[in-house]
Amino acid sequence: MSNTVTQKMAITIENLKFAYNKKNLQLSIPNWQLKTGERIFLYGDSGSGKSTLLNLLSGTLTPDQGHIKILTQPFSDLSERKRDKFRANHIGVVFQQFNLIPYLSVQKNIELAVYFSGRSLDHNQAFIEQILTRLKLPSSLSKQAASSLSIGQQQRVAIARALVNKPDILLVDEPTSALDANAKDAFMSILLEICEQLDTTLIFVSHDLSLQRYFDKSLNIHSISQALYLSC
């Protein structure tokens, strides 16, 4: 019997064009889809638009033309308020610089993500503790200001914050550049294990091609992006 079950799409991009300014087109993606549960390694030259694409997928930027559909939602066409709400509930983002609030404690940085999703903190407390343990962040660190942590610890707090709402999609931008080989290995194993457990679709951007081995699929951004003119 043939398998007639079609896998749902996590991301669908149609005729996307985006430019930071009128003169220079940064990204043009005619058509691209990612299935739910897929985990891909996204690479490409510096300046090729990888971070720009992640910002479009997280809704912090919106296309000049075309559409981004996330799960069943016409994500890029939603109002800013609805996009923010949808992001808080369905999309986790780990930025290159982590974007933690430096003077807030580890616990508060993570709780903020729960707050923005509108979920109850009481129901999420156990998961916060579980995820901090999985990421090897001892509870003694929870009350410390994020700025007092090592880079590796801050990175894991950023991951915890991105995963706390059990997102359908996780977007991770070059998070391992400050880590040594052993720390990278441990980080990648834990990240992929948690994504598998939560059935999270993952786009992982890095220049470090040695990390490709953790992924079933690698994608050069040039293979989906039709035209790219670097800004001067």
Ligand SMILES: Nc1ncnc2c1ncn2[C@@H]1O[C@H](COP(=O)(O)OP(=O)(O)OP(=O)(O)O)[C@@H](O)[C@H]1O
């Ligand atoms: N806020 C911005 N305003 C104007 N131009 C920008 C802005 N952010 C990025 N760019 C330009 O858009 C292009 C793509 O940048 P982007 O950061 O997406 O590339 P990248 O592939 O992630 O690069 P890297 O691998 O070096 O991080 C670059 O030419 C960059 O200078």
